[in-house]
Amino acid sequence: MSLVIPMVIFMQQRMAEAGNADTAKAMQAYMKTDQPFYGVKMPERKAIFRQARAHTKITRFVEYQRLVLWLWSGENREEQYLAMDVAEYYKAFRTREAFEIYAEMLSTATHWDTVDKIASNLVGPLVLAYPELEAELVAWREDDNMWLRRASLLAHLKHKSQTNVALLTETILLLAHESEFFIQKAIGWVLREYAKTDPDYVRAFVATHEKALSALSKREAMKHLG
Numbered sequence: 001m002s003l004v005i006p007m008v009i010f011m012q013q014r015m016a017e018a019g020n021a022d023t024a025k026a027m028q029a030y031m032k033t034d035q036p037f038y039g040v041k042m043p044e045r046k047a048i049f050r051q052a053r054a055h056t057k058i059t060r061f062v063e064y065q066r067l068v069l070w071l072w073s074g075e076n077r078e079e080q081y082l083a084m085d086v087a088e089y090y091k092a093f094r095t096r097e098a099f100e101i102y103a104e105m106l107s108t109a110t111h112w113d114t115v116d117k118i119a120s121n122l123v124g125p126l127v128l129a130y131p132e133l134e135a136e137l138v139a140w141r142e143d144d145n146m147w148l149r150r151a152s153l154l155a156h157l158k159h160k161s162q163t164n165v166a167l168l169t170e171t172i173l174l175l176a177h178e179s180e181f182f183i184q185k186a187i188g189w190v191l192r193e194y195a196k197t198d199p200d201y202v203r204a205f206v207a208t209h210e211k212a213l214s215a216l217s218k219r220e221a222m223k224h225l226g
Contacts, residue, residue, distance in 0.1 A: 004066045007056040011071070014048040015040050015078055027077070031111060037077045045078055049085050064093040065101055072105050080109075084117050094122065096130050103136065106151050112182060119151035124158050134167055141171050146180055153186040160197045168194070169205070176212045187213070188220020199225055 015038045024039030040048075058064055064086075071083035083105065087094070102122045109115045127133045141152035153175065156168045172187050195202040206213060206221050213221075 003056050004058075004063050004070065007052050007067065008070050008074075010056075011048055011052050011082060012074065012079065014051065015045070015076070015082075018044050018048065031077070031113060033077070033111065035077050035110070036075060040078050042081075045081060046085065049082060049089070053089075058090055058093075061093050061095070061097060064090050064098075068101055069104065072108075077113075080114055084114065084122070087118075087122055094125065096126065096133075099123070099126050099130075099133060099136070102126070106148060107145065109147050111147075112150075115147045115150055116154055119154040120157040123151065124155045127155055128159060128162055131164075134164065137167070137171070141174055146182065149175060149178075150182050150186045153183075153190050157190055157193050160194075163194055163197070165198075165201070172205075173209065173212060176209070176214070176217065179214075181216070184214045184216040185220065188217040188223075191217070191221035192223055195221065195225055 018040050019038035021039060023041065024037040027037040027039060028035070058067060068083050068087045071079045071086060074080065074083075087098075087102070087105075102118055106115060106118050106123070109118065123133075127137065137152045137155055140148040143149060152171055153168075156163055156171075168190065172191070175183050176187060178184070191202050191205065202221055203225060206218055210218065
């Protein structure tokens, strides 16, 4: 039997033992979701993952893939958080091949707490390493799934001086008409982050496209530019 299955079970059992019903209800209410929570906060979750790593070694890509996706398919929200913890931790397996794992996670994600981390921390670095993956972002920005459209923006979030400005600009202008809060917020956020690298560009962009951008997007973009 694969060692990955006992590792998943170990973490699930420890999460159940560490869980708190009141905390779970509060977390569920904060995320406005019907998905159940164990009621385990991040420090405890990280500790459980450390315990699991102490006796189970992930040495092959297929083990990484199974571990991430089995956790991701768990019933409780913290299992999805663990899936992202796992995906980030094993850096050797964050290869071109792993993009399909992250894309599968994004396609079934249901809120910003998972979408944003997957897009910026997992997909973003792969897009920089493998520019041909920009074609996936182009496809996502026209997808019916609003979270994939948000991901097409936030994949650029941490690119700094390596940002493909032409692609980001095109994506923002394509999505700027949307009334969806999470799209407007993402536009403002990615511009605000890029302003740390090129504030003049962001000022000029907002001025040029003032009518196309929502008030929320402009406010977020200019938050630290005065």
